[in-house]
Amino acid sequence: MTGTSMVHEALTALPVGVPVDPDRETAHRWLLEELSQPEYSTAPSLLERLLQWIGDLFDGLSLGEGRFPLAFVLVVVAVVVAAVAWWVAGPVRLTRRRRASVVVLGDDERSADELRAAADAAAARGDWSAAVLDRFRALVRSLEERVVLDERPGRTAQEAAHDAAARLPAVADELHRAAGLFDDVCYGTLPARPEDDGFLRDLDARVRDLRPAPGVSPPAESEVSA
Incomplete structure (x- = not known):
């Protein structure tokens, strides 16, 4: 949603008696107030949370000569990615493995x-x-x-x-x-x-x-x- 359309929505949500031709500062304040409403907030996705966690991990570590070498961090990231991939694909793979096979011919008597x-x-x-x-x-x-x-x-x-x-x-x-x-x-x-x-x-x-x-x-x- 563009800033112009957000301003327009904010203006249309105001009571009838409010002026509809605000100056720049007033329009900016109305826009911020409107965007602070709960309906504009969105929860981060699983991928976004994972990327944020990895970013925080790098921010909190001292690489090279510090507490943790870069190789250790890369191993941790690889393990996390592999765990997420297994979590996504594992149940599908197990379901397919446990699924019973289909009867081939049944009552079909064709040659x-x-x-x-x-x-x-x-x-x-x-x-x-x-x-x-x-x-x-x-x-x-x-x-x-x-x-x-x-x-x-x-x-x-x-x-x-x-x-x-x-x-x-x-x-x-x-x-x-x-x-x-x-x-x-x-x-x-x-x-x-x-x-x-x-x-x-x-x-x-x-x-x-x-x-x-x-x-x-x-x-x-x-x-x-x-």
Whole structure:
């Protein structure tokens, strides 16, 4: 708010009988009185308080040859910044870690080819979220059709990645990444992008060319839950 507009507000707040053409000194006094009202006061934000604290810390310390070396002050500031960053990002990270994975197929009885066709149609219309979800479902359904995975109702994305990674260790990291992507998109915490659909499309093609590692069986359900 500019000084002119503040003066105008101060003038309009005065009773009708007060002169509206004050001299410079009177207008300045009215402005100060108006700005002293509670509605013009604002509490400092968390960031402003943090910066003020850091500034006070520097003001109260003697650097170099004084009581505290500059390196000590910099370490203190770095610790404070790291603590604030953890406080902001930590709960989000923990919530995501504790969140349950999403069931991949549920009551969906479509074949792998039907799911791939649905993913292609979604990608063609720019619906990348639907494309990503159906693309991962197609990958899991394909593994079931090839008996790489057993058909298990209620299997989540993370369980599917865990089981498939045990049979196909060459793409274990990609399978876990794909499961995380499926969960994020399904929960709505991450907007799907064309490159996400491309990643799953390539992974699906790679998985179709792989054969399970010899002598490795899918883990029992109790092992996955543990």
